[in-house]
Amino acid sequence: MKLSNRLQLILDHIPHGSRLADIGSDHALLPTAAVESGTCVSAIAGEVNTGPFQAAVKQVKESGLTQTVAVRLGDGLEVLKPGEVDVITISGMGGGLIASILDRGVEKLSGVSRLVLQPNVGEDILRRWLLAHQWVLINEHILEEDGKIYEVLIAEPEELRELEISNETLYKERVLDGGIVLTTEWLLRFGPYLIQRPTSVFHAKWKTEIQKLNGILQSLSKSEQVSAEEKSESIRTDIKLIEEVLICLLKDKQ
Template sequence: MIEISQRLQRIGDRVEHGSRVADIGSDHAYLPTYLIQQGIAASCIAGEVNKGPWQSAARQIQSAGLTDRIEARLGDGLAVLEPGEVDVVCISGMGGSLIASILGAGEAKLVGVRQLILQPNVAAPLVRRWLMEHGWQLVAEDILEEDGIIYEILEARPGDPMLPYEDSTRTPADLVEIGPHLWHKKSPVLHKKWSLECAKLRMVLDQMTKAKSAEAESRREEMEKRLNWMEEMLACMQTDSV
């Protein structure tokens, strides 16, 4: 049985049982191998845009003896799929901007898909915004720290995209930034993530104090507003968790 990272296991354990799964940007096909070995997925497609990782995925599938259940395909994003071919799409380990771009470019391939599981390394709000604007309801979120890196995992299904953002205490814009489900849970990892973001922004502001141009001043004002917002969110997290 394959051993995978906690990040990939959290993703895999969200996959609907008995489904046909596409793992886009599969790299070594570790996630599809886990899904089949654990009896979670009925079949998997491991998609890769680059030849090297695609070959690595094919070797992993062969060494696990799963060539009858997992297929490695070479292609860009969702172009490796036919409409209606899978029930679940997983995209992980890349930036939020790229994930949103992949979903947008291949939106026609999402017809019939029941579940999206997305793990952006950065810029998760861009993914939430894409889901909101394209009829996908964010049904669950997870956040974890592994090897000093904090990851967010988003699960979406077709539905009411605005439903998760109906919160009387925070605006939809706030919740897109933080994550509506993460906000309700207010885990220590979420607090740590935003504490680190505040610290980074304070350092940048400190370095900008000598800049005197109008452009620098305008940028500094924007960043100070952002920092104030972050500090308010952190204060709310602490108050609510007491």
């Protein structure tokens, strides 16, 4: 089965021999490909909406995988039993929604050794959730496909990483050339790995972010409220730092 580059990147980070749960699976393309490729020994496709659920059932049946890929109708992690899977993937929705799904089903994460998450927006919200719940980001990627930019976050429980990287070291304040200070807050926003290996897609994302912030500034300039000026000053500070970081990263590549 030919997957999109986004789904293939997610599949590439599922360990061989895993028992997978793909939440919000839509047409069950990822779990089907995971089992067909031999990456996973079994998979669960979870869907909350009946239309995609029925499409997933059809996909699994046509693939001849009804014995190894289960399609379940339910909200978030409620489709799972504790200890049933060791890898969970959630993709194609906002970071806030993914964090909410994990939060509501946190008891189902016991025994899960890896999360592979692809938020469409709100990546920093998801990084904050992982940090607050003792999951360590072990890698992250950024890619562009069909004119959209996606980030894929891979995390493991902190107790499994205690001899290697920890959240404390991952989000420790860093100083770039020129004395630019990246606080924990900015590392959560930029991505602690993405900032170390900035690609053209990374630069494109943050240039677009600057454009969005400038648009907000224009809207705020029409307001006479004191709070609007305070907000504007905060945004101008953010724009300045983002611009300085991008310039610094470009110099490092030259």
